[in-house]
Amino acid sequence: MPRIVYVNGEYVNEKDAKVSVFDRGFLFADGVYEVTTVLDGELIDNDAHLARLRRSLGELDMAEPCPPEKITEIQRALVQKNSLSEGLVYLQVTRGAADRDFAYPKDAEPTLVLFTQEKSIADNPTAKTGIAVITTPDIRWARRDIKTVGLLAPSMAKMEAVNAGADDAWMVDGDGFVTEGSSNNAYIITQDGAIVTRALSNAILHGITRRAVLALAQEADMRIEERKFTVSEAENAVEAFITSASSFVMPVVSIDGRQVGSGKPGPMTNRLRQLYIDMARKSARPAA
Numbered sequence: 001m002p003r004i005v006y007v008n009g010e011y012v013n014e015k016d017a018k019v020s021v022f023d024r025g026f027l028f029a030d031g032v033y034e035v036t037t038v039l040d041g042e043l044i045d046n047d048a049h050l051a052r053l054r055r056s057l058g059e060l061d062m063a064e065p066c067p068p069e070k071i072t073e074i075q076r077a078l079v080q081k082n083s084l085s086e087g088l089v090y091l092q093v094t095r096g097a098a099d100r101d102f103a104y105p106k107d108a109e110p111t112l113v114l115f116t117q118e119k120s121i122a123d124n125p126t127a128k129t130g131i132a133v134i135t136t137p138d139i140r141w142a143r144r145d146i147k148t149v150g151l152l153a154p155s156m157a158k159m160e161a162v163n164a165g166a167d168d169a170w171m172v173d174g175d176g177f178v179t180e181g182s183s184n185n186a187y188i189i190t191q192d193g194a195i196v197t198r199a200l201s202n203a204i205l206h207g208i209t210r211r212a213v214l215a216l217a218q219e220a221d222m223r224i225e226e227r228k229f230t231v232s233e234a235e236n237a238v239e240a241f242i243t244s245a246s247s248f249v250m251p252v253v254s255i256d257g258r259q260v261g262s263g264k265p266g267p268m269t270n271r272l273r274q275l276y277i278d279m280a281r282k283s284a285r286p287a288a
């Protein structure tokens with residue numbers, strides 16, 4: 001079944017959706033995006049995603065295509081039109097179409113595109129076995145806090161992982177510290193039970209799932225250390241995991257071919273995953 005997608009004010013069949021060849025998203029990766037989870041037909045933590053969108057736009061002096069309430073309306077309409085129960089709503093804003101010029105155009109209208117994608121997230125069977133990651137130098141630009149569509153470096157990292165028979169790549173800065181996964185935040189759990197994840201800065205994306213998971217961990221009296229960790233510290237960890245809107249909390253069971261802890265998803269990771277899913281389902285069905 002072809003999807004109904006949204007392009008600049010119109011709901012159209014995906015085959016009829018069009019964006020200009022002069023669009024700066026296409027020519028300069030001059031655009032930002034957000035991915036919101038849909039669970040039980042509801043948007044999860046969407047206000048936080050739209051707040052981050054506003055921040056990304058602001059950092060790039062890019063105009064807001066419309067108020068956040070209107071975006072939410074479009075997201076909900078797409079979920080409904082495509083009968084989406086579980087998956088993702090992708091949204092992208094670019095600076096718009098203009099003659100090719102490195103300077104920002106003065107009068108371009110922002111382009112707004114949204115589409116849905118079906119995906120099993122809460123019941124993803126991979127959560128039972130965990131994923132394998134490799135490590136690779138982080139060759140991305142220096143403003144990773146802005147969620148831009150310039151995703152070639154993480155795409156290369158992901159392909160390096162796939163070609164090595166792994167599932168994802170953890171990117172490593174010039175000093176040997178892990179920044180984050182190709183499209184997720186990275187965590188380890190130390191021998192003495194602390195959850196360690198890199199502190200917020202321009203070096204990583206400020207994950208919406210990260211924020212929610214750390215709040216849940218704190219409520220559950222788990223110890224959190226927001227600091228850098230090296231690859232060798234990760235290899236000596238008892239557990240490791242990633243978080244994102246498209247994976248929630250996903251166990252990492254090997255790093256560069258070396259087993260993490262028991263080589264199976266660990267108890268703290270499993271607990272955090274369950275806490276997050278319970279919280280998300282509750283927010284999807286507030287009356288239940």
Ligand code: PDD
Pocket residue numbers: 035180181182183184185204205206207208209210243244245246
């Ligand atoms: N990626 N770090 C990076 C580099 C990311 O691309 C993402 C999200 C995250 C996690 O952020 P959040 O918890 O807000 O999803 C961290 C999305 C899912 C993507 O590109 O598809």
